[in-house]
Amino acid sequence: DSGVTQTPKHLITATGQRVTLxxxxxxxxxxxxxxxxxxxxxxxxxxxYYNGEERAKGNILERFSAQQFPDLHSELNLSxxxxxDSALYFCASSVEMRAGPVSxxxxxxxxxRLTVL
Amino acid sequence: ILNVEQSPQSxxxxxxxxxxxxxxxxxxxxxxxxxxxxxxxxxxxALFVMTLNGDEKKKGRISATLNTKExxxxxxxxxxxxxxxxxxxxxxIDTGNQFYFGTGTSLxxxx
Numbered sequence: 001d002s003g004v005t006q007t008p009k010h011l012i013t014a015t016g017q018r019v020t021l022x023x024x025x026x027x028x029x030x031x032x033x034x035x036x037x038x039x040x041x042x043x044x045x046x047x048x049y050y051n052g053e054e055r056a057k058g059n060i061l062e063r064f065s066a067q068q069f070p071d072l073h074s075e076l077n078l079s080x081x082x083x084x085d086s087a088l089y090f091c092a093s094s095v096e097m098r099a100g101p102v103s104x105x106x107x108x109x110x111x112x113r114l115t116v117l
Numbered sequence: 118i119l120n121v122e123q124s125p126q127s128x129x130x131x132x133x134x135x136x137x138x139x140x141x142x143x144x145x146x147x148x149x150x151x152x153x154x155x156x157x158x159x160x161x162x163a164l165f166v167m168t169l170n171g172d173e174k175k176k177g178r179i180s181a182t183l184n185t186k187e188x189x190x191x192x193x194x195x196x197x198x199x200x201x202x203x204x205x206x207x208x209x210i211d212t213g214n215q216f217y218f219g220t221g222t223s224l225x226x227x228x
Contacts, residue, residue: 002160033216042220043161043206056214090160105151105163106208106216 003027006091006109014117018079021112025072025093031055032074033094033106034066038087049074081116088113119143121209123219130197131227137193138222140207144188149210152181152192155221156203164192164205197226 003026013019025032034046036059045058049068060066063081068074078085092106122141130136142150149168153161165174170185178195194201204221211217 002162035218043208043218045216045218048214048216056216058215105166106153106161108160108162110160 002107002109004091004093004107004109006089006112008112009110010113010115012115012117013081015081015083017081017116018077019081019114021076021078021089021091021114023074023076023091023093023109025074025091026107029093029095029107030072031094032068032072033092034060034074034076035090035092036087037090037111038084043090046076078114081114083116086114086116119209119211119215119217121207121217121219123205123207123222125222126220127223127225129225129227132197132199134197134226135193135195136197136224137191138205138224140190140192140209140219142188142190142207142209142217143211144186146211146213147185147188147209148212148214150183150185150190151208151210152190153206153208154203155206161206194224197224199226199228202226 005024007022030051033048035043046060048056052068066076088111090111092108094104152164155161165181167183172183180193183190204223206221207219209217
């Protein structure tokens with residue numbers, strides 16, 4: 001158990017819909033990362049938050065947005081869903097003791113599997 | 118888009134064999150290199166965090182080396198066991214705090 005909690009574990013929805021994925025980081029971790037793993041693809045970095053503020057952005061579509069709340073949990077919002085958005089979405093957290101690039105290991109949640117029909 | 122390449126893509130070895138994989142990454146804007154172990158139906162778990170050129174890390178039968186000047190890292194497993202079967206991912210972290218994961222090397226250890 002990594003200490004990172006993601007909900008829901010599985011989600012099935014239809015094209016055009018909107019879903020929210022939730023992540024609670026490990027206690028004390030200030031950074032939260034979101035990754036997407038599509039079929040036969042590696043982990044694609046979407047976005048990172050540090051202590052409530054966006055820190056880095058990767059290949060995140062404009063239809064997707066995220067935020068980190070004062071209690072440090074994070075939500076990833078996916079809207080106008082398309083079939084190609086079906087994927088496993090991972091959240092990870094890490095400790096950052098200072099501002100700047102991260103070198104600490106990531107602790108991953110078990111992922112939220114999204115199926116868009 | 119930055120490329121982090123891992124080779125081989127997959128590997129089958131006999132129990133007791135030693136093996137190694139490669140992670141290649143850009144030699145510029147390097148900040149850190151991570152190795153993760155990802156078992157089927159689980160989530161990735163960190164093996165090593167490496168930041169300095171020439172770093173060597175060891176955890177039991179698994180070790181890793183880092184060459185930031187030429188842009189590669191090796192992961193070695195000595196005396197492979199069936200429980201080592203997993204996908205091994207490397208992640209390159211640049212000075213802009215972007216993470217780039219390779220697609221992994223899938224290891225199967227045959228008893």
